[in-house]
Amino acid sequence: MAARSRKNKTTEIFALGNEAVVEGALIAGCTFYAGYPITPSTEIAEEMASRLPHLRGGAFIQMEDEIAGLGAVIGASLAGRKAMTATSGPGFSLMQEHIGYASITEVPLVLVNVMRAGPSTGMPTNPAQGDVQQARWGTHGDHPIIVLSASDVQECLRMTVTAFNYAEKYRTPVILLLDEITAHTREKISLPDPEDINIYTRLTPSMPPEWYMPYEDNMRGVAAMPPLGAGYRYHVTGLIHDDHGYPTSNPREVEHIMHRLFRKIDQFFYDIQMVDEIQCQDAEICIIAYGCVARSAELAVQQARERGVRAGLLKLKTLFPFPRPAVEKMLRQCSNVVVPEMNMGQMSREIKRVNATQSKIITLNRVDGQIITPGQILSKILKG
Amino acid sequence: MTRKKGESKVKVFLDWCKGCGICAAFCPNKVLSVDKQGKVRVDREDDCINCGFCEIHCPDFAIMVYPKDERTPFEANIDDVAPATREELHRIRNSNST
Amino acid sequence: MSNDLHLDRFEVRLSGLGGQGILTLGRIMGQALALDHGYEVTQTQSYGPEARGGASRCDLVISTGKISYPKTICLDLLVSLSQEACNKYFGDLKTEGFLLVDTSLVGQTPTNIFWGLPFTTMAQKVGLVQTTNIVALGALTHFIPFMRATSVRKSLKEILPQKIVDINIKAFNSGFNRAKKEYPEAPEKWKFS
Amino acid sequence: MAKVTQLIHNYLRHSKRFPHVFCPGCGHGIVLGSLIRSIHSMGLAKDDVVLVAGIGCSGRIPVYVDFNTIHTTHGRALTFATGIKLANPRLKVIVIMGDGDALSIGGNHLIHAARRNIGVTALVLNNHIYGMTGGQSSCTTPMGSFSTTTPFGQLEDEFDISRVTKVCGASFVARTTVMQASAMDSMISEAVMHPGFGLVEILSPCHTQYGRKNRFKTCVDMYKWLQKSSTPLEKYRELSPEKQEKAIATGIFEKRDCEGLEDKYARMRKSLRGES
Numbered sequence: 042m043a044a045r046s047r048k049n050k051t052t053e054i055f056a057l058g059n060e061a062v063v064e065g066a067l068i069a070g071c072t073f074y075a076g077y078p079i080t081p082s083t084e085i086a087e088e089m090a091s092r093l094p095h096l097r098g099g100a101f102i103q104m105e106d107e108i109a110g111l112g113a114v115i116g117a118s119l120a121g122r123k124a125m126t127a128t129s130g131p132g133f134s135l136m137q138e139h140i141g142y143a144s145i146t147e148v149p150l151v152l153v154n155v156m157r158a159g160p161s162t163g164m165p166t167n168p169a170q171g172d173v174q175q176a177r178w179g180t181h182g183d184h185p186i187i188v189l190s191a192s193d194v195q196e197c198l199r200m201t202v203t204a205f206n207y208a209e210k211y212r213t214p215v216i217l218l219l220d221e222i223t224a225h226t227r228e229k230i231s232l233p234d235p236e237d238i239n240i241y242t243r244l245t246p247s248m249p250p251e252w253y254m255p256y257e258d259n260m261r262g263v264a265a266m267p268p269l270g271a272g273y274r275y276h277v278t279g280l281i282h283d284d285h286g287y288p289t290s291n292p293r294e295v296e297h298i299m300h301r302l303f304r305k306i307d308q309f310f311y312d313i314q315m316v317d318e319i320q321c322q323d324a325e326i327c328i329i330a331y332g333c334v335a336r337s338a339e340l341a342v343q344q345a346r347e348r349g350v351r352a353g354l355l356k357l358k359t360l361f362p363f364p365r366p367a368v369e370k371m372l373r374q375c376s377n378v379v380v381p382e383m384n385m386g387q388m389s390r391e392i393k394r395v396n397a398t399q400s401k402i403i404t405l406n407r408v409d410g411q412i413i414t415p416g417q418i419l420s421k422i423l424k425g
Numbered sequence: 426m427t428r429k430k431g432e433s434k435v436k437v438f439l440d441w442c443k444g445c446g447i448c449a450a451f452c453p454n455k456v457l458s459v460d461k462q463g464k465v466r467v468d469r470e471d472d473c474i475n476c477g478f479c480e481i482h483c484p485d486f487a488i489m490v491y492p493k494d495e496r497t498p499f500e501a502n503i504d505d506v507a508p509a510t511r512e513e514l515h516r517i518r519n520s521n522s523t
Numbered sequence: 524m525s526n527d528l529h530l531d532r533f534e535v536r537l538s539g540l541g542g543q544g545i546l547t548l549g550r551i552m553g554q555a556l557a558l559d560h561g562y563e564v565t566q567t568q569s570y571g572p573e574a575r576g577g578a579s580r581c582d583l584v585i586s587t588g589k590i591s592y593p594k595t596i597c598l599d600l601l602v603s604l605s606q607e608a609c610n611k612y613f614g615d616l617k618t619e620g621f622l623l624v625d626t627s628l629v630g631q632t633p634t635n636i637f638w639g640l641p642f643t644t645m646a647q648k649v650g651l652v653q654t655t656n657i658v659a660l661g662a663l664t665h666f667i668p669f670m671r672a673t674s675v676r677k678s679l680k681e682i683l684p685q686k687i688v689d690i691n692i693k694a695f696n697s698g699f700n701r702a703k704k705e706y707p708e709a710p711e712k713w714k715f716s
Numbered sequence: 717m718a719k720v721t722q723l724i725h726n727y728l729r730h731s732k733r734f735p736h737v738f739c740p741g742c743g744h745g746i747v748l749g750s751l752i753r754s755i756h757s758m759g760l761a762k763d764d765v766v767l768v769a770g771i772g773c774s775g776r777i778p779v780y781v782d783f784n785t786i787h788t789t790h791g792r793a794l795t796f797a798t799g800i801k802l803a804n805p806r807l808k809v810i811v812i813m814g815d816g817d818a819l820s821i822g823g824n825h826l827i828h829a830a831r832r833n834i835g836v837t838a839l840v841l842n843n844h845i846y847g848m849t850g851g852q853s854s855c856t857t858p859m860g861s862f863s864t865t866t867p868f869g870q871l872e873d874e875f876d877i878s879r880v881t882k883v884c885g886a887s888f889v890a891r892t893t894v895m896q897a898s899a900m901d902s903m904i905s906e907a908v909m910h911p912g913f914g915l916v917e918i919l920s921p922c923h924t925q926y927g928r929k930n931r932f933k934t935c936v937d938m939y940k941w942l943q944k945s946s947t948p949l950e951k952y953r954e955l956s957p958e959k960q961e962k963a964i965a966t967g968i969f970e971k972r973d974c975e976g977l978e979d980k981y982a983r984m985r986k987s988l989r990g991e992s
């Protein structure tokens with residue numbers, strides 16, 4: 042457990058990114074963790090194993106594999122718990138089946154994927170950002186999903202809380218993408234007073250059980266969700282289902298549910314979109330980055346400005362739904378946009394897709410298991 | 426629970442019956458058979474000893490065996506909503522013809 | 524004086540062999556600087572099979588303001604508790620940076636300008652060779668002008684298990700006092716931007 | 717007996733269309749009836765029962781019955797059940813799986829559920845074949861039997877579900893067939909009431925896919941075969957090895973008291989929290 046010191050009423054700790062995830066989860070009200078150990082996400086499981094049994098009703102279980110881990114998390118969430126798991130590349134691939142299940146059955150859960158270099162076993166202890174598109178489209182079929190990222194330890198805590206809030210609010214799995222660097226960096230963070238943090242907990246039905254419809258289409262597109270055993274007996278299935286939860290292949294009903302699933306995320310896009318604009322106001326050249334690379338970029342921006350180049354950084358905290366308006370704004374403003382990422386261009390293809398203004402998109406890809414350095418980004422900025 | 430012949434009625438929900446024939450094959454007294462339509466027919470209701478086999482082995486919950494003198498819910502209100510019994514119909518028809 | 528020192532990316536690398544407690548050393552130091560001295564600190568380390576047995580390293584970036592890039596770029600201070608680590612990482616040191624080595628294990632320093640103390644031998648004298656890292660921590664507390672001994676001792680007590688605290692405090696003091704005696708002027712040599 | 721069918725009807729979902737999707741003569745309906753009767757006999761409230769199923773014919777069972785029902789992914793039902801039980805130990809979690817579901821794709825989960833003795837009840841409906849996908853061989857297809865993927869006869873040896881589960885440490889293991897519906901009722905009740913992991917293997921014939929390819933002309937033939945070959949454990953033990961080959965042992969293979977994982981965890985939590 043990370044050490045604590047109390048200063049000015051806020052508690053400060055010197056913690057790993059992975060430990061900060063646990064702090065965030067506990068603040069958000071998480072009482073259930075199931076998973077399978079995998080580097081570099083293991084500290085999350087270890088910390089949960091020692092913390093959860095101290096909570097009223099808290100439970101941790103190490104399952105036989107990642108598929109089982111996410112299965113148990115879905116089960117616990119159906120039983121009314123705020124539940125999460127954490128994994129890395131190979132485990133994330135195994136979990137895809139259940140991400141799809143949670144999407145179609147609209148089960149809230151948080152999945153932290155600490156990205157390592159891949160594909161396959163790859164380099165377990167080296168960072169990468171190769172799971173970005175897999176997080177969005179990894180499971181088969183069209184499905185709604187929210188993908189967030191964090192770039193420093195304090196953000197690991199904040200984004201975990203946010204991930205739980207989104208999951209509960211929109212009844213959807215939320216994936217938090219970290220990388221080996223962010224997860225394994227130790228930094229000072231302040232633990233917020235839980236009273237100061239907005240915690241959202243899923244709506245439960247308040248109507249007689251006979252009238253409850255588990256997948257009712259209401260104004261929000263998100264139906265209330267009772268815990269198992271509360272008197273609202275309904276059917277949960279991975280088959281496409283109607284508003285009552287029963288399997289259907291009626292084209293009208295199928296279209297209805299698929300469109301609702303997308304609408305429930307789309308219509309709250311501005312609630313979900315999170316970006317940080319760092320020195321963007323007067324920027325002539327913009328860097329768009331996320332995760333640990335955003336930290337390199339921040340230093341590169343500072344160094345560029347010292348040399349008289351007006352650079353700015355758009356840090357993406359929400360990766361999907363893709364923060365198109367914020368990106369488009371920078372594309373309009375800057376004729377040159379640098380996109381550094383530790384993959385072969387998984388996010389830059391999204392940026393190119395929305396590049397209506399024909400700005401020059403300069404990609405900077407690194408897949409050797411090393412972080413992109415500020416120097417590399419700076420040279421791209423200076424070359425233009 | 427009666428085990429005597431002639432004390433039970435057998436009801437088959439034909440909409441639910443798929444005619445698998447398990448009930449007919451294992452009925453100790455050959456009360457049931459499968460007809461040409463592929464549905465179970467009650468041939469010899471009076472031979473039923475209410476052994477219970479068909480009820481618990483019908484995969485489709487389509488057979489009910491119950492005491493002859495008892496009305497079951499699905500026929501409980503028939504008398505109330507159907508004003509005329511067979512005898513009454515006869516009487517009406519006869520009275521019309523005269 | 525030292526606690527108010529303004530720092531802009533002061534970078535330290537602690538290196539040595541796996542099993543020497545390099546990571547613990549980094550964690551105690553990082554925690555003391557972050558929580559007690561109030562600096563921003565990022566501590567990163569190499570993980571995985573390479574961290575077992577062979578070379579081990581732990582990097583700290585210390586700054587007064589927010590730290591963007593969490594890894595080291597150019598080292599201000601390299602601490603090497605093994606010859607191999609010293610050879611491997613010396614090239615990452617700034618020209619005006621300092622090198623601190625365990626002279627019991629590092630026989631050939633790549634430069635004549637270095638600080639050296641026999642940490643391993645000193646730990647043996649304390650009575651437990653496993654306290655080598657803490658002896659080094661004591662010395663570091665002297666060499667680094669913005670680190671306070673009281674805070675480091677406090678952080679040490681928080682992180683280490685109760686039953687080994689006493690001997691480690693002893694080890695810490697031995698390193699701190701020896702460094703002070705042999706290199707009394709060392710803390711004055713730093714130039715901070 | 718008079719109220720049996722009526723009682724079952726009371727537990728079915730009135731909003732679902734009947735008859736159910738199973739083929740004529742499929743034993744899965746009998747199992748559902750048996751499960752309802754045993755839950756009724758134990759006096760469990762509908763709200764307290766969670767039925768979790770995997771994929772395949774057996775996976776279609778829960779939707780018809782008015783409990784908390786969850787139709788999960790192929791082979792993973794036990795993982796969901798583990799999460800539910802640990803999250804809310806008050807619930808009675810019953811898992812319905814097929815043979816391919818439980819032993820092939822879900823084999824890993826089954827052996828670990830048995831090992832960790834989580835307090836859920838698994839009903840494995842063994843029909844020796846993949847029914848829903850059209851009669852491919854499963855890990856329980858007997859050697860020499862025919863299926864669409866073993867057109868010249870199965871060469872591999874089959875899994876003995878009960879034996880596998882027993883050696884993995886399950887504290888309650890039993891086998892029955894759909895021909896012994898009354899015995900099945902009490903066996904399911906016993907398994908549900910048993911603390912820790914319980915498994916009941918139920919032989920439920922698939923005439924459509926298995927029977928027709930293996931010299932059973934009608935589904936009734938399959939039921940007669942089950943009736944003939946199922947032998948209570950005590951009698952089975954006295955049979956000669958040749959006769960044992962052809963017989964199916966039924967009964968309770970394992971029953972020992974063993975605290976369920978969820979109870980152990982609750983105990984640990986209490987002691988950590990300083991509650992007695």
